[in-house]
Amino acid sequence: MSMEVSQKTVMAFKSYQNQAEVLVKNYLLADPIIPYTSVLGGIFACKMVYDLTQLISTFYSRSYNALTKLQRIEWNSRGISTVHAIFIATVSLYFVFWSDLFSDQQHTGLITFRHSQISSFSLGVSVGYFLADLAMILWMYPTLGGIEYIVHHSLSAIAVAYAMFTGEGQLYTFMVLISEITTPEINMRWYLDTAGLKRSSAYLINGVVIFFAWLVARILLFAYMFCHVYLHYDQVIKMHIIGFLLVFVVPSALATMNLIWFGKIIKGLKKTFAKRQ
Template structure:
């Protein structure tokens, strides 16, 4: 994309913004693929036993978990290669931790059902990236930026707060399966990692909510004396 200029806007961007633009386009494509994967995983697992939801091989979760792991490896490499522009230590650490978690899941063929609601979280990613695209091209004051901000808030809340929270509750109800003797030893640690991810989403939710409320307040017409 760097060589061809593919996906870049007509107005010229700084080198830093060009690199991030491409990175975010790939992020959005990956998010759409994972949302499709979430649906396919659900269709495959909806009539399975409690044990099969946690332990055992399933085709769709295996395929899309590998895509997810591949993206994490790509994005981490990209951030390191363009550290001058994309350097974010917390994001790199986040990617490394979840890449290890994904590799663990694939190694033992576990947590197939949780992958449904975990991958569904990506449904808000295209809106998040579009928000950045609009901002960097000077469209922060437009109606599209505001509408996208509201959409981002709704999608983030529905997927990363409601769906994720319901998924964690469901997973806790399956603790007799994933914590049973003979299961992979780090399963409780993995569930704890999912819980920390939920807390992080709650933190991001309040930040997004504050941002959209500020945008809505700016969009209101000022009163005339």
């Protein structure tokens, strides 16, 4: 009797599993609606992470409970950006350096037009994040960031959305999104400062990590991307004029901002070392 119940349970589970796979394949990952489901999924994920950050911090962080309402909102918001950064940086590193999708050895069309369901879905989740975070920045302006954050998020959302909807230039979009790997360190700096640990060894170590991560992901990687564009210019020139401009304008604007911020990081690191001598 128990064996029959067990078999029925297994069969029921497999039935639900098959239905779920059909739902994901035919609807959630169907080419025409991937952009919409992924963006909505990204926005929903932001709300979920915000609530989880709030819940976990309330029970496990003494510093959180001592914050003002505005500081708690920023604390939770940075939890969202940290999770998004880990997700999109991991996906981007995979597609740029390990996946065969954008490999020069592949002969399945121009590299600037290659895309897949998973790559487009991943970009859609990122668009959802940028839209949600931009909405929060505008709502709380200027508490969560000044005009530079609005410019950064707006350019990012436009470029990523274009690559997602058209399938053009996704390789270069992922190259730029690798720079999000610096976000968790930036957020950790704010968390440590807010928790009153600005003079701790953790704060100093985090500052050094920010310097090297920024140098690699936001300076050297952008230089690599521009070299890649130059070497594949014969393929880049065949993109639509909007995609062609986005490949040059958005990364150039972000690279300029990265250099300005890198200068501030160097000054801040120098001050921190000077105070410890």
